Amino acid sequence: MNLISVRDLVVRIGDRVIASVPELDVAAGECVAIVGESGSGKTTTLLSTLGLVHGADVAGRIRVGEVDVLTASPARLREIRGSRAALVVQSPQAALNPTMRLGTLMRRALARHGVKGARARERAEEAVRAVLLDPEILRRHPHQVSGGQAQRFVIALALALGAQVLLADEPTSALDVTVQAEVVAVLRRLRDERGLAVLLVSHDLALVSTIADRVVVMRDGAVVESGPAADVFARPRDPYTRELIAAVPRLPEPEEGS
Amino acid sequence: MTLLAAEGVTLAYGTTAVVHDVSLTVDEGGVGLIGESGSGKTTLARALLGLLRPRSGVVRYGSRDLAGLGRAGRAEFRRAVQPVFQDGSEALDPRMTAGASIAEALTTHHRVPRDERRDRVAALLAGVGLDPALAGRRPHEMSGGQRQRVAIARALAVEPRLLVLDEPTSALDVTVQARILELLEGLAADRGLGYLLITHNLGVVGRLCRTSSVLFAGRVVESGPTADLLTRPAHPYTRALRDAVPRLGGEPPRTAGRTEAAPAPTGCPFRLRCPWAADRCRDEAPELRELAGRKVACHRAEEVLTTPASSVARVPRDGGEAPDAPRQ
Numbered sequence: 001m002n003l004i005s006v007r008d009l010v011v012r013i014g015d016r017v018i019a020s021v022p023e024l025d026v027a028a029g030e031c032v033a034i035v036g037e038s039g040s041g042k043t044t045t046l047l048s049t050l051g052l053v054h055g056a057d058v059a060g061r062i063r064v065g066e067v068d069v070l071t072a073s074p075a076r077l078r079e080i081r082g083s084r085a086a087l088v089v090q091s092p093q094a095a096l097n098p099t100m101r102l103g104t105l106m107r108r109a110l111a112r113h114g115v116k117g118a119r120a121r122e123r124a125e126e127a128v129r130a131v132l133l134d135p136e137i138l139r140r141h142p143h144q145v146s147g148g149q150a151q152r153f154v155i156a157l158a159l160a161l162g163a164q165v166l167l168a169d170e171p172t173s174a175l176d177v178t179v180q181a182e183v184v185a186v187l188r189r190l191r192d193e194r195g196l197a198v199l200l201v202s203h204d205l206a207l208v209s210t211i212a213d214r215v216v217v218m219r220d221g222a223v224v225e226s227g228p229a230a231d232v233f234a235r236p237r238d239p240y241t242r243e244l245i246a247a248v249p250r251l252p253e254p255e256e257g258s
Numbered sequence: 259m260t261l262l263a264a265e266g267v268t269l270a271y272g273t274t275a276v277v278h279d280v281s282l283t284v285d286e287g288g289v290g291l292i293g294e295s296g297s298g299k300t301t302l303a304r305a306l307l308g309l310l311r312p313r314s315g316v317v318r319y320g321s322r323d324l325a326g327l328g329r330a331g332r333a334e335f336r337r338a339v340q341p342v343f344q345d346g347s348e349a350l351d352p353r354m355t356a357g358a359s360i361a362e363a364l365t366t367h368h369r370v371p372r373d374e375r376r377d378r379v380a381a382l383l384a385g386v387g388l389d390p391a392l393a394g395r396r397p398h399e400m401s402g403g404q405r406q407r408v409a410i411a412r413a414l415a416v417e418p419r420l421l422v423l424d425e426p427t428s429a430l431d432v433t434v435q436a437r438i439l440e441l442l443e444g445l446a447a448d449r450g451l452g453y454l455l456i457t458h459n460l461g462v463v464g465r466l467c468r469t470s471s472v473l474f475a476g477r478v479v480e481s482g483p484t485a486d487l488l489t490r491p492a493h494p495y496t497r498a499l500r501d502a503v504p505r506l507g508g509e510p511p512r513t514a515g516r517t518e519a520a521p522a523p524t525g526c527p528f529r530l531r532c533p534w535a536a537d538r539c540r541d542e543a544p545e546l547r548e549l550a551g552r553k554v555a556c557h558r559a560e561e562v563l564t565t566p567a568s569s570v571a572r573v574p575r576d577g578g579e580a581p582d583a584p585r586q
Contacts, residue, residue, distance in 0.1 A: 037431035038401060146518055176294035177458055181502035181511035188510060203431060206461075206504040210511060233507045247436035248506050249461025252489045 003197035009060035033212035086158025103138030127160035148179030267315035290463035290470030298476035346409030357393030475521035482552025
């Protein structure tokens with residue numbers, strides 16, 4: 001089942017098209033990645049799916065779950081953003097109220113969805129464990145956790161509220177490489193074990209190749225190539241995709257033992 | 259020839275030491291300094307640029323102690339050793355056009371006839387892959403990637419012998435990054451430009467640097483030929499870094515140990531994150547020692563060196579406890 005479905009999306013500022021995507025679907029249990037460089041329109045496309053593009057004309061059809069994003073009421077949109085779909089950005093710490101413990105943040109969010117008391121505590125701890133964090137973290141304030149922990153906490157918050165769709169905009173690019181690997185492991189796990197639909201925007205092709213099922217390559221607002229990740233990376237058809245792949249710095253292969 | 263060297267350098271802010279007894283040599287060709295946030299790599303770079311005086315130890319420029327340089331010596335040092343930081347806008351005056359910034363660097367240290375300046379600026383901009391027409395723009399009229407490339411062009415205008423690059427490409431698109439790396443490779447080959455490249459990006463280090471040092475919690479934990487470090491790491495931290503790098507079309511990156519654990523105050527600083535940690539690592543801090551053509555600070559380096567990649571657990575289980583690893 002497609003949890004995100006985009007058709008004939010065109011985002012314009014004045015006469016200029018900043019993103020044009022004919023077709024983009026993300027099914028439950030699937031990770032689709034949009035890759036491209038600055039100005040490619042990848043983040044605009046991602047934000048469009050939550051109705052978060054402002055100051056531009058957005059045309060086409062966008063569905064998240066059962067909701068038609070472009071015609072939905074503001075209240076209905078807030079509801080999807082709050083519980084159905086979660087947005088994960090590069091620097092999550094800025095989105096967390098610095099005066100509240102993470103547990104309080106989580107409890108308040110759950111209370112708004114009618115989950116309270118022992119059930120809320122249980123749900124919070126379960127969500128935090130699902131992103132490979134120790135529930136002890138709920139007692140801390142945002143400045144007392146690392147960037148990678150904050151990133152995973154934001155994902156846990158979405159899980160606790162029952163999100164089925166995860167939209168991630170460069171979720172690892174501000175993180176150290178070992179921490180990056182953990183966030184990727186968490187995303188893979190949620191996709192495989194909980195059937196989340198993950199739409200990932202990244203400029204890191206190597207990272208994308210290790211998690212995405214399908215890939216959309218964008219340049220200057222347009223899709224230049226899309227298809228199963230394994231095909232696109234092994235046999236890129238578009239010259240720009242080939243250029244992007246060639247630009248990734250390679251590591252020498254590890255020697256096994258000896 | 260050694261251009262710049264740290265010898266037993268310890269650096270501190272107030273009473274907190276952040277770099278401990280680090281020795282490092284930069285010669286012609288590239289040298290990598292690898293570490294994650296909080297490893298002390300940027301503090302070490304500041305000391306190598308003469309911006310921070312060591313608490314103990316010596317920074318040498320050629321054979322001379324940086325702290326003992328006279329006025330003329332300092333001027334020569336500032337010309338010969340140019341920094342490039344992650345955010346190019348730090349190096350650019352917001353009121354000056356890109357062309358004026360580069361021309362200023364050209365004429366401060368060299369006599370360049372007025373009628374040649376424009377051509378030299380254009381050539382420097384073209385060298386970093388920018389349209390010479392950009393010379394008329396001010397920093398706020400450029401993208402981050404363009405600013406970074408102007409900052410590199412400005413550093414090169416001085417014709418330095420050595421660049422100290424602190425995460426120079428991490429804000430750039432991959433195709434732009436590839437272009438900058440090519441430029442640096444060319445300058446090293448053609449002009450013998452030396453550079454110290456400070457980064458957490460192992461792919462970039464692997465491409466540009468003949469030798470590298472890995473810094474953890476302000477200490478060098480492994481140093482030697484970059485290719486050896488990346489193909490057969492002897493320190494568990496080097497290995498964790500290498501395994502965490504995603505490979506195009508490869509297996510998912512591995513995570514090993516608890517990345518959130520703070521460096522241990524006693525014994526080996528890496529032991530709380532280390533899948534190989536044993537009793538000895540708690541009691542005794544490992545010293546840097548020679549092994550397999552490199553230097554490594556690990557009691558169990560021989561085993562790390564010979565354990566196949568596949569036998570270390572890939573992903574921590576629930577709660578993120580350390581993976582099952584070979585225990586003593």
